[in-house]
Amino acid sequence: MFEGVDAVFLARLQFAFTVIFHFLFPSFTIGLASYLAVLEGLWLKTKNEIYLDLFKYWVKIFAVVFAMGVVSGIVMSYEFGSNWAKFSDKVGTVIGPLLAYEVLTAFFLEAGFLGVMLFGMNRVGRNVHFAATCLVAVGTLISSFWILSANSWMQTPQGYAIGPDGQFIPLDWAEVIFNPSFPYRLVHTIIATFVTTSFMVGAVGAWHLLKDKTNPHARKMFSMAMWMAAIVVPVQLVAGDQQGLNTQAHQPVKIMGMEGHFESYPNGAPLVLVGIPDQKEQKMKYAIEIPKLGSLIVVHDPNGALYGLKTVPLEDQPPVAVIFWSFRIMVGIGMLMLGMGLISLIARGKKKLYDWPWFLKLSVIMGPAGFIAITAGWVTTEVGRQPFTVYGLLRTADSASPLAAPAVGASLLAFIFVYFTVFGTGIWYMLKMMAQSPHDHNPGLETEPGPVRAAGITPAAQEVK
Amino acid sequence: MHIDLTVIWAFIIAFAVFAYVVLDGFDLGIGILFPTIKVGERRDHAMNSIAPVWDGNETWLVLGGGGMLAAFPLAYSIILPATYPLIIAMLLGLIFRGVAFEFRWRDVKHQGFWDRAFFAGSLTAAICQGMTLGAIVQGIRVEDRAYAGGWLDWLTPFSLLTGASVVVAYTLLGSTWLVMKMEGDERDQARATAKRAFLGTLAAIAVVSLASLALDQNYVHRWFDMPGLILTALVPVTSIALAFAFWRAMKAGNDILPFVLTLALFFMTFIGLGISIYPNIVPPSITIWDAATAPISQSFMLYGVVVAVPLILGYTGWSYWVFRGKTGSHGYHH
Numbered sequence: 001m002f003e004g005v006d007a008v009f010l011a012r013l014q015f016a017f018t019v020i021f022h023f024l025f026p027s028f029t030i031g032l033a034s035y036l037a038v039l040e041g042l043w044l045k046t047k048n049e050i051y052l053d054l055f056k057y058w059v060k061i062f063a064v065v066f067a068m069g070v071v072s073g074i075v076m077s078y079e080f081g082s083n084w085a086k087f088s089d090k091v092g093t094v095i096g097p098l099l100a101y102e103v104l105t106a107f108f109l110e111a112g113f114l115g116v117m118l119f120g121m122n123r124v125g126r127n128v129h130f131a132a133t134c135l136v137a138v139g140t141l142i143s144s145f146w147i148l149s150a151n152s153w154m155q156t157p158q159g160y161a162i163g164p165d166g167q168f169i170p171l172d173w174a175e176v177i178f179n180p181s182f183p184y185r186l187v188h189t190i191i192a193t194f195v196t197t198s199f200m201v202g203a204v205g206a207w208h209l210l211k212d213k214t215n216p217h218a219r220k221m222f223s224m225a226m227w228m229a230a231i232v233v234p235v236q237l238v239a240g241d242q243q244g245l246n247t248q249a250h251q252p253v254k255i256m257g258m259e260g261h262f263e264s265y266p267n268g269a270p271l272v273l274v275g276i277p278d279q280k281e282q283k284m285k286y287a288i289e290i291p292k293l294g295s296l297i298v299v300h301d302p303n304g305a306l307y308g309l310k311t312v313p314l315e316d317q318p319p320v321a322v323i324f325w326s327f328r329i330m331v332g333i334g335m336l337m338l339g340m341g342l343i344s345l346i347a348r349g350k351k352k353l354y355d356w357p358w359f360l361k362l363s364v365i366m367g368p369a370g371f372i373a374i375t376a377g378w379v380t381t382e383v384g385r386q387p388f389t390v391y392g393l394l395r396t397a398d399s400a401s402p403l404a405a406p407a408v409g410a411s412l413l414a415f416i417f418v419y420f421t422v423f424g425t426g427i428w429y430m431l432k433m434m435a436q437s438p439h440d441h442n443p444g445l446e447t448e449p450g451p452v453r454a455a456g457i458t459p460a461a462q463e464v465k
Numbered sequence: 466m467h468i469d470l471t472v473i474w475a476f477i478i479a480f481a482v483f484a485y486v487v488l489d490g491f492d493l494g495i496g497i498l499f500p501t502i503k504v505g506e507r508r509d510h511a512m513n514s515i516a517p518v519w520d521g522n523e524t525w526l527v528l529g530g531g532g533m534l535a536a537f538p539l540a541y542s543i544i545l546p547a548t549y550p551l552i553i554a555m556l557l558g559l560i561f562r563g564v565a566f567e568f569r570w571r572d573v574k575h576q577g578f579w580d581r582a583f584f585a586g587s588l589t590a591a592i593c594q595g596m597t598l599g600a601i602v603q604g605i606r607v608e609d610r611a612y613a614g615g616w617l618d619w620l621t622p623f624s625l626l627t628g629a630s631v632v633v634a635y636t637l638l639g640s641t642w643l644v645m646k647m648e649g650d651e652r653d654q655a656r657a658t659a660k661r662a663f664l665g666t667l668a669a670i671a672v673v674s675l676a677s678l679a680l681d682q683n684y685v686h687r688w689f690d691m692p693g694l695i696l697t698a699l700v701p702v703t704s705i706a707l708a709f710a711f712w713r714a715m716k717a718g719n720d721i722l723p724f725v726l727t728l729a730l731f732f733m734t735f736i737g738l739g740i741s742i743y744p745n746i747v748p749p750s751i752t753i754w755d756a757a758t759a760p761i762s763q764s765f766m767l768y769g770v771v772v773a774v775p776l777i778l779g780y781t782g783w784s785y786w787v788f789r790g791k792t793g794s795h796g797y798h799h
Contacts, residue, residue: 067520067563067566071559071560072521077527079543080534081545082552083546085612088534088542089542092538093763095534095765096762100531100535100536100769101769103531104769105530108528108773108777109780111523112780113703114520115517115518115787119517120517123787148753169761170765173761346678355653401542401545401546401549407549407550411550418557418561426568429571429572
């Protein structure tokens, strides 16, 4: 069935599919783990039972999403070898140790303390349990550090030499790890996960507020989420801008594609708001542009020279249509999020944060916004890395495993089928849990079948079976 | 004295794989045994005995795979395409197994479906892991630093044998774990299963050992040539001693020894595997030195291993200790 199709293209599709799906889950659980640590910390400090209720509410959701993240993550660690064997052989010397450190310092940490976090509230003291929650959160952040360092090295390699057989040899690990794009990608991605979690928490809060605007748990959730939106989203826009500057310095061709610049503009490039990129003819059709704004954004100088894709051989260009539009989707959502934050501040000022139904409905709709923005951003940076796996040095076409198209086609179909059914179901369960309101002291927890996460520490609650 | 980092890394990867096999072995074993456990509370108890630890256990698989990429990238990039359908099936099986832990509670109406998914996922993963082992031991065709065989080289009577053997061996791990963690009838059922699984595992070890000798004259030489025979003979001798100890422990009604002795038996099979293939990491043509990563990568990672692994073992042990004793249905319960 797949005989005529390019095996490398199928391998790319499969990797893209599995990694996009996978990253949806840590996008949520990285922020959620930290949020759970904050909730538990606030409960310990203030003794306000609302925080414990919210902890118990979100920890159930966390458990489901985290499990999906783990099993989809194992796929990634084997997919480098199964489908990108040449890349693994040549680049394993550099990337391998970074991934090994991720396993040793992060995966084991989160997995090791997850059991106590989810099931151990009755078995260890409060402070020990809190430490376990914090360590799981720390584990997720350490994980981001290593994987983003590895990914950033692929984008902006440094600290290496290339041996006679084409194998990359690391020369200086500090240079490898702290390569030029790493700090920017790290900050931008971690903030993105926190923003994503905020909008999900906000959406759930808003959902329950629409049913009952006096619901104290919903009010607490919504308020916390909207503070995040108001404060962190502007920071994220700055972080994104900074990453843009860095990308222009090290991967200008990627920026050309993202901006839709086929022509060169020695005196300042326009911002192409929308258009239809035609890569065959190397021109932007039906473009709506704002003069000088492109250069202002990309190099912070309205008259800054920006060159176009026409100066780059066609075989070295990334797919423009994909990254031009994915970038706009990400930025567009960022703007919407900024707007939400601003409105929330205004509403708070008027003491009406929970009282505008239209804003609550908007918050519900904006729930998945972070996931869309994150996915669009990753598509931009990764498809923008094409046609290279190691930017400028190793082509994607030279990176794939010696597998025939039917083999990869079959596995791709299998992944698509399993992921949509299994993870689709998981997401459905997650939504069902979100549709339930966090009650006072969760009396339902003790009576519902299933893993009792935290039976409560007060003696009275412990007697309930 | 010149320290060979490659040899050290071979042992580290072997350790990671061993840790995975014995730890996730009992998780998968319980999954494979699920249909034999009565629906309802009994299944809940069995699941609950591993729910707090399964994720940490499975992480050793990521260390084994990721560690292989890091320490022996050539081997990783040959073995995975060579066993492509097995790897993909294993990953999909692990997905079903992993989500079942949570999903079966989230959807009580479909708990039966997720229980079957737990079983099928565990069984699939076990078979694929066993067959991958067989595919490696029987030799993989390599040309020019790449896999040069066909679509189905991994599928042979030998690999089917090793696949089945790992399934049986995991049920031994799973049932002896349940003997440790369950009480009353449930423990008695686990004992009965453990006895059968034990005999099955002994048979499997014997058959696989003989079959691997038949695969390649080299394997015969490694085991039977003097003076090495003096040492290699210790493996079957020790295994037989362990078998006796196991039988006596079961007869005495000991709850913990059967699991511990099973671990020791697995260790013997690992030593046997090492005797057969060391120093080849992709039999017959790729040695650990052929496949090793750059020395600067080996040493960089070694620092991490030396610091992190003792810590990992420490807090992992602590976590097991927190959930020590019989799983039961009081206190922490599911």
